[in-house]
Each structure stands twice: as C-alpha cells, then as structure tokens.
Amino acid sequence: MQKIDFSKIYSYSKLGLFKKCKKQYHFSYLDPVISPIKKQFFKPRDYKTKGQAVHGAITLFYHLPKKKRTFEGIKKCLEKAWFSEIDATKAPPLGKSGGFFDLEHERRVYKDSLRQLKNLLKIEKNPSLFYVPAKNIWESFGDYEDMIKPLGEGIMISGKFDRIDRLEDGSLRVIDFKTGKENGSFFQLEFYKLLAELNFNNKVSHVSFYFLDSGRIKDFDVAEKDSSEIKISILKKIDDIKKTKGFFPMPTRLCDHCDFQEICPSFNKQNNIAKVFS
C-alpha cells in the first residue's frame, strides 16, 4: 500500500491552527523532532473528552437500527463512547486520563454530555442520512484518510464529517456538531462544501452547525457559492503557509489550551515574568 504523505494534506483545523499560532502549527506539523512524537505532548482535557464522547455517541447512535434510536439507545452509546483520548483502554471512571479532577467533576461533565444528546433528539426526529462516520469511533483516523482528495500540484485536502444528509432535491447538507461555544467560521462552511463535493460528486446546497448546548441549528444556504472560488481561497491559504519563513509564537489567552506550553519559548518567558509580579 502506498504511504500517505500527511505533510501535503490540509484540513480545516490545520489551516485554522496556522492562523491561531504559527509556533503551535510548526510543533504540530513541521518540526522534525516534535511533530512525529506530538501525541506525547497531548494533555487530557475535560472538554476534549466530552466533545469526542458526544460525537462518538452520535455516530454509534446512527449505526443503530431505527427502532433503537431512542433516548435509552443514545445513553448506551454515550457510555460506550466515554473513553480517554490518551488511553482508550482505560475503563470509566476516566479520572485524570480524561482531564477530570475527581469523580464529581467527571459525573458533571457526563451529565452535561447526556443533556446535549437529549437536545439533539429534541431538534430532529428522522434525518435523511447520506453519510455518517465509521462505527469504529476508537480509531476514527480512517474517516480522515477516506476523505483525502487532491486539490492542486502535490496538495491534498481532507477532514472528518460529522454527518451528511441528502435533501429532497437530491443535493447534500453537511452537518457539524458543536459541543462548545456557538462559533464556526464561514470559511469552515466553504471548506466542508468543497471537500464533500469532491468526495461524493454531488452538489452541497446547505451546511449547518448544530449547537448541542443550546439545541440551536444555524443553517447556511451555500448552493450559489462557487466551488472553484473556494478552491482558490484554500490554495491561497496553503501558499501563505508554504511561503512562511518564521513560525513565531503568537501568545494569546488560547495558550492555556496549548499542549506545547512546556517547550514554547514564549509561554515559558511569560510565565517567568508572571512569577515575579504575582
């Protein structure tokens, strides 16, 4: 089997990381020493465990026969999907490996995850499913590999879709589930539209964010959006990355969530200054 060169593949989150912090991007994808072992730097975080568990539960739920797609059904799916990103073999309670301080903290996050899944069941009954991720949520990288498509000379794009529906007119609607804040950029919508059209050879007319915390859906009509323009805009962003010479730290409050704090020169400098004045 041909080996995939992941350095040539760009996802929406990879492009987003470059915008957020060039140093973090470099650690993650370019640094010859750090990037191959980046998983060793991953820190368990409660919101990551929750996000992955809710997404995993939804995937398992859609693989159930229709008559089992009930609240009890999704609850069982959440129990199965409750695992640690850094140690998938650990049985619940996940404790520190899930980013939890104690059992009470873990129970609180679990209950909130269940509440979000309840919201999903409230906002829709029988979606017309066209695509859902593979059932093996514990090794979901295959979903990403399956979606790799060439975009330009030696450049590919990929990503993971949460769900795609087929609409009555035969076009597709890409859905992204959000377990955190109500955000999501227009570029994300465009990226998903292009990636889905390349993979499924079918027009994407709508892209929707499902904000599971509030149970709100934000739907965008992208039928008229020209896919060749989206392609140009993605290639431009990739070109900007390739032309970059200095991948400097870009410290913001988001540093608190960065896995590379201990090796980031900027973070350590800031912290040492803080130690003096605190």
Ligand code: SF4
């Ligand atoms: S700690 Fe902050 S500045 Fe340093 S790599 Fe991470 S996000 Fe960038």
